[in-house]
Amino acid sequence: MTGTNLHQFVNHGQKGHTIMIELDKPFPRLYRSILDSIADGVYTVDLNWRVTSFNKAAEKITGIRNEEAIGRKCFEVLRSNMCEDQCILKQVIEARQTVPNRPIYIYRADQKQIPINMTTGVLKNADNRIIGGVMSFRDLSDINTLHKELQKQHSFEDIISKNREMQKIFSILPQIAQSRSTVLIEGESGTGKELFARAIHNNSFHAKGPFVAVNCSALPDSLFESELFGYKVGAFTDAKKDKPGRFDQAQEGTILLDEIGDISLAVQAKLLRVLEQKVYEPLGSVEPVHTNTRVIAATHNNLYQMVLDGNFREDLYYRINIVRLVLPPLRDRKEDIPSLIDHFIGRFNLLNGKEILGVSQEALAVLMLYDWQGNVRELENTIEHAFVMCRGELIRREHLPGRFLPIGKEVQPPPSLVLKDIEKEAITRALERNQWNKSKTARELGIHKNTLRRKIIRFKISGDQK
């Protein structure tokens, strides 16, 4: 390569690139041809972040032509989620080190956001002086689509679960979504009630309309009516102009009445009228407004028990309980924990530009043995905490919040604990919970009875072992 303007072109594979080039001289045709023959998108920038070369694959992936890219600032061309405050190139130049395989998002020319995998290296001239950077990137859309296809069996939209009860709900969710009936979703806090409500909305005839979530427990009686139904100017002293309510905002869409068990009996009567007659009057108005909003109600209470206790109107209960979904707590579907962890790690990797690969065996063991009173939300927050603490590729026990650290005896797995021990432990506990009834246990674990039998033999689980 001596005698050319491109003094050295080295590709270190996983370690990334070091390209030596003199940017003030014309980019030789030979090397442009080489760059154009590469399947990955490649572009170079100078120290003012101006794009100096942009190969054919980069054009194809981004939808931006070479002539449009050259000379422009790289953040105007790629517009990635990292550009503003975590510019990788800046980090690379400061550390004089290649950053390989960062998953990030960029915007294409047609405004579509796509996931890419970016490797960033420094660009040096013949005197070994840094004169810019080189980025190579790969479109991950197809890989992500394939991955999603595989995950589809255990998910509905963004809801992940291989639990049998949840799978049953997934299978009827499209029908529920397409009906116009009111849906009641019951489950402890953090089990995914709002996620399900959104999935129903997204798959319904109302999908193009808005999705409006109202937290009923946050609304005192005095505000409930004005918040839900709005008011007209002069309805009360401070009503200086008309204000639309949440039902107005949700017209043609879906309204989620979250924590419906927390509303008073007086408010329940008002809500019943809307559900029965599909009309309401804003405060200060006598003109009824017709609503076509789909209503989904959610609660962490046992509404039927509330009816029996006289705290919830029976007629309203039957009105909202046309279709009822009960989401099991996470401690009853621990088989979901590993895939939920993967799901959150994938999401946080993309958001934070990190490349964490997973959790260590010991960390997984404590997460599997934990009780998860806060359900999936608590798991999500735990992984987010670990993300902040983790500097390497693997989340270890020490990265988890304090309650997972070895002070309490109950969460101390033996150091040799491996995945099969966790599985054995989970199966034994499930068998105990179900009085060693194999059909019930298999159902709870979401596996076939024959699979359970095989595992009992393989793990040498016997009734008297504990």
Ligand SMILES: Nc1ncnc2c1ncn2[C@@H]1O[C@H](COP(=O)(O)OP(=O)(O)OP(=O)(O)O)[C@@H](O)[C@H]1O
């Ligand atoms: N099965 C699941 N797969 C993926 N993410 C989930 C799942 N279940 C819950 N989550 C996530 O956990 C968090 C809590 O979920 P969500 O808000 O839907 O729970 P909720 O039951 O409505 O809680 P609350 O009763 O406290 O309002 C959200 O960030 C949601 O995305």
